[in-house]
Amino acid sequence: MQSSAEENSSTLKAVSQRVPLWRDVVVIKWVTQLGLLAVVVASLWFLAGQAGDNLQARNINTGFDFLERPPDIQLSEGIDTSPATGGRALWVGMVNTLRMAVVGIIFATFLGVVVGLARLSNNWLIKRLAGLWIETLRNVPLLVQMIFYFAVLTALPRVTLDSGPIHGWFHVSNKGISMPRVFISDGFYQWITVVAVGCIAAYFIRNQRGKKHDLTGEDTHAASWAFLTICTFAIIGIFVHPIFSFVGEIFAGLATLFENIPTTLVKILIASVLIFFASRWIRNFFASRRSATGHLSLIDDDIFRMVFVGTGALIAIIVVISWTGISSWILNSGRDLFQMLEAKFEVDGAARPFGAMKPDIVKPGKFANYGINGLTMSPGFAAVFFGVVFYTSAFVAEIIRGGILAVPKGQIEAGNAVGLSRSQSLRHIVLPQAIRIILPPMGNQYLNLTKNTSLAIAVGYSDIVQVGQTVYNQTGKSLPVMAIWMLFYLACSLTISVIVNYYNVRMKIVER
Amino acid sequence: MTDNETESSIREDRDLANAKEIIVCEGVSKWFGDFQALNNVSATIKEQEVVVVLGPSGSGKSTWIRCINRLEQHQEGRIMVDGVELSNDLRNIEKVRSEVGMVFQMFNLFPHLTVRDNISLAPIWVRKKPRAEAEEQASSLLERVGIPEQADKFPGQLSGGQQQRVAIARALAMEPKIMLFDEPTSALDPEMIKEVLDVMKELALSGMTMMVVTHEMGFAKEVADKIMFMEGGQIVETGTPEHFFTNPTEERTKLFLSQIL
Numbered sequence: 001m002q003s004s005a006e007e008n009s010s011t012l013k014a015v016s017q018r019v020p021l022w023r024d025v026v027v028i029k030w031v032t033q034l035g036l037l038a039v040v041v042a043s044l045w046f047l048a049g050q051a052g053d054n055l056q057a058r059n060i061n062t063g064f065d066f067l068e069r070p071p072d073i074q075l076s077e078g079i080d081t082s083p084a085t086g087g088r089a090l091w092v093g094m095v096n097t098l099r100m101a102v103v104g105i106i107f108a109t110f111l112g113v114v115v116g117l118a119r120l121s122n123n124w125l126i127k128r129l130a131g132l133w134i135e136t137l138r139n140v141p142l143l144v145q146m147i148f149y150f151a152v153l154t155a156l157p158r159v160t161l162d163s164g165p166i167h168g169w170f171h172v173s174n175k176g177i178s179m180p181r182v183f184i185s186d187g188f189y190q191w192i193t194v195v196a197v198g199c200i201a202a203y204f205i206r207n208q209r210g211k212k213h214d215l216t217g218e219d220t221h222a223a224s225w226a227f228l229t230i231c232t233f234a235i236i237g238i239f240v241h242p243i244f245s246f247v248g249e250i251f252a253g254l255a256t257l258f259e260n261i262p263t264t265l266v267k268i269l270i271a272s273v274l275i276f277f278a279s280r281w282i283r284n285f286f287a288s289r290r291s292a293t294g295h296l297s298l299i300d301d302d303i304f305r306m307v308f309v310g311t312g313a314l315i316a317i318i319v320v321i322s323w324t325g326i327s328s329w330i331l332n333s334g335r336d337l338f339q340m341l342e343a344k345f346e347v348d349g350a351a352r353p354f355g356a357m358k359p360d361i362v363k364p365g366k367f368a369n370y371g372i373n374g375l376t377m378s379p380g381f382a383a384v385f386f387g388v389v390f391y392t393s394a395f396v397a398e399i400i401r402g403g404i405l406a407v408p409k410g411q412i413e414a415g416n417a418v419g420l421s422r423s424q425s426l427r428h429i430v431l432p433q434a435i436r437i438i439l440p441p442m443g444n445q446y447l448n449l450t451k452n453t454s455l456a457i458a459v460g461y462s463d464i465v466q467v468g469q470t471v472y473n474q475t476g477k478s479l480p481v482m483a484i485w486m487l488f489y490l491a492c493s494l495t496i497s498v499i500v501n502y503y504n505v506r507m508k509i510v511e512r
Numbered sequence: 513m514t515d516n517e518t519e520s521s522i523r524e525d526r527d528l529a530n531a532k533e534i535i536v537c538e539g540v541s542k543w544f545g546d547f548q549a550l551n552n553v554s555a556t557i558k559e560q561e562v563v564v565v566l567g568p569s570g571s572g573k574s575t576w577i578r579c580i581n582r583l584e585q586h587q588e589g590r591i592m593v594d595g596v597e598l599s600n601d602l603r604n605i606e607k608v609r610s611e612v613g614m615v616f617q618m619f620n621l622f623p624h625l626t627v628r629d630n631i632s633l634a635p636i637w638v639r640k641k642p643r644a645e646a647e648e649q650a651s652s653l654l655e656r657v658g659i660p661e662q663a664d665k666f667p668g669q670l671s672g673g674q675q676q677r678v679a680i681a682r683a684l685a686m687e688p689k690i691m692l693f694d695e696p697t698s699a700l701d702p703e704m705i706k707e708v709l710d711v712m713k714e715l716a717l718s719g720m721t722m723m724v725v726t727h728e729m730g731f732a733k734e735v736a737d738k739i740m741f742m743e744g745g746q747i748v749e750t751g752t753p754e755h756f757f758t759n760p761t762e763e764r765t766k767l768f769l770s771q772i773l
Contacts, residue, residue, distance in 0.1 A: 217640045410616060410620040414614075417683070418609075420633075424638070436624070
């Protein structure tokens with residue numbers, strides 16, 4: 001028996017040895033992967049070379065030095081309207097884009113959920129109105145909508161020429177919409193510490209209430225209790241927040257600590273963290289490839305992955321150790337952060353956490369405009385904001401409606417049959433399943449919204465595209481500016497995808 | 513074996529003639545648009561009775577059984593369940609639903625919850641039971657339907673027969689007085705049908721009031737106290753299994769039996 005088995009395996013071996021190279025799957029895989037890599041690298045090399053030669057022939061400088069030079073730019077709005085360098089100008093543009101994207105995502109989600117639920121309502125009028133909203137807004141191009149809102153806003157009456165405070169809380173004119181500004185004041189950081197303590201307390205209270213519910217079965221309203229706890233701390237914090245001024249000294253201590261750590265220690269720390277994660281990855285990787293009996297079988301793709309990951313980790317470690325700049329940057333920024341926080345806590349006891357101001361009108365030169373007291377939405381901002389929010393809300397509404405309708409009718413019937421009330425079956429059965437259907441396309445809409453903010457250029461809102469265009473018109477550095485644009489949008493999109501994918505993987509329903 | 517004997521003696525000790533009427537339908541009619549699904553259906557079901565509803569597809573069996581816990585709304589007539597009339601009163605509907613368990617053709621388990629959570633969800637939120645107690649009950653119910661080892665799995669990881677047994681356990685967790693079965697074995701492979709029917713037989717032997725819509729003639733012959741035959745939204749014939757299978761009176765019943773037997 002044994003000898004025949006040996007014979008069998010030896011003939012098998014002989015057969016596998018006779019496979020010619022061009023038919024060997026493993027060889028083909030390696031050759032195609034390496035060949036493709038070579039083609040990509042060669043094409044990039046060629047394109048970069050061509051671009052470089054052409055730019056040189058036309059005497060165009062492609063360096064990034066313009067980032068350090070003072071530009072001749074006045075921005076319509078942003079954290080800094082007359083930036084000192086080109087880099088600063090682009091940074092202001094990025095902040096404007098991010099601000100628009102974040103605010104837009106929040107409002108579009110909220111509005112979309114409301115419209116989507118309205119379209120599912122049994123009330124005829126509400127249902128038709130929601131349908132009208134969706135069909136109108138998603139069928140008119142976003143650019144047209146933005147220009148329309150901008151035209152409406154700039155056709156409003158002009159700001160009156162007398163300066164001074166405004167009667168009433170809101171003011172609308174061709175300079176935009178001005179409303180009261182609530183801003184954080186000197187005591188804010190102490191107050192937020194009180195709220196953080198409140199969150200910790202709320203966490204424990206919620207757990208304790210949840211446990212009580214599990215033990216006795218009575219409704220303990222754990223979430224409401226947690227929410228009330230946070231609110232209580234937030235309200236009490238307004239009066240007692242100075243007791244937390246000592247936190248500043250902790251930050252002072254951390255700042256001195258960061259100043260005194262040698263860079264070598266940081267290098268060793270980072271390298272060991274990298275090694276720790278790499279080894280954990282390798283261990284998990286092997287564990288995932290091991291069969292139940294402990295037999296390890298690696299396919300070619302696994303070997304590719306190991307080679308790529310291993311090379312990446314090695315390069316990272318070498319860079320960290322050989323380039324002191326990274327470690328000292330970490331130390332410096334840590335020190336700066338803690339020093340800044342320390343300064344935030346150095347306020348006198350009477351400081352309030354918040355302040356609020358009514359809008360006002362100023363007249364610095366020939367034309368009147370809103371002052372800095374109020375929170376003013378410029379016509380450009382308002383046009384882009386209403387454009388992306390309304391447009392995206394139509395798509396979000398359809399996603400919400402689709403997600404809820406996609407939960408099979410049998411699920412709701414089963415919930416009814418075991419006696420769950422409407423709200424209970426919504427909370428425990430419909431929503432958990434609808435969320436899983438809704439999330440991936442929602443992530444898509446968030447990506448779209450972020451990218452759509454680039455249409456701001458049409459209405460003169462200073463986003464990254466508008467600022468970038470001004471910069472390259474003045475300096476002629478079109479390629480570097482485009483590279484910055486693309487990297488910026490890529491970073492935004494990847495961040496959103498990573499967050500959405502993380503939730504998708506966590507929420508996935510287990511099946512065979 | 514002794515268990516079975518005591519249980520079957522419970523069943524034989526029943527006094528159906530004097531038992532309380534627990535489901536009463538009087539002249540129940542229902543239309544889907546122009547199509548009349550139920551036409552003047554009147555019937556009573558007594559406590560601890562096992563009633564099997566037979567009939568060709570589209571005869572209104574499922575519609576009728578779904579009316580009894582108000583998954584469908586009847587338009588004419590009266591339905592009383594354990595003395596509570598099913599009307600537009602939400603409180604009555606909720607009361608009836610918490611006393612009537614239902615098992616569906618497609619199982620309708622909650623795919624995002626584990627088997628244990630599927631069973632303990634309603635006891636915790638409707639009956640306000642402590643979680644520990646509800647989970648203990650879930651374990652003993654899983655023991656009863658023969659799959660105690662599957663408690664931590666998700667429905668998608670189970671076979672059809674196992675899923676249907678979980679669905680029965682989920683309905684039993686509310687400690688219902690009546691169990692409705694809407695074609696519980698129609699979506700199952702032949703070898704899984706038996707494991708579900710065995711659970712249902714055990715339930716019948718324990719004295720549960722059951723109303724079963726099915727095409728399983730073997731089950732009907734063996735377990736039913738009464739068979740109702742439906743056709744075109746009406747109850748055509750009612751009788752004991754012996755009467756129904758050996759000596760049916762109606763022509764339509766004879767035709768149906770000649771086609772399936």
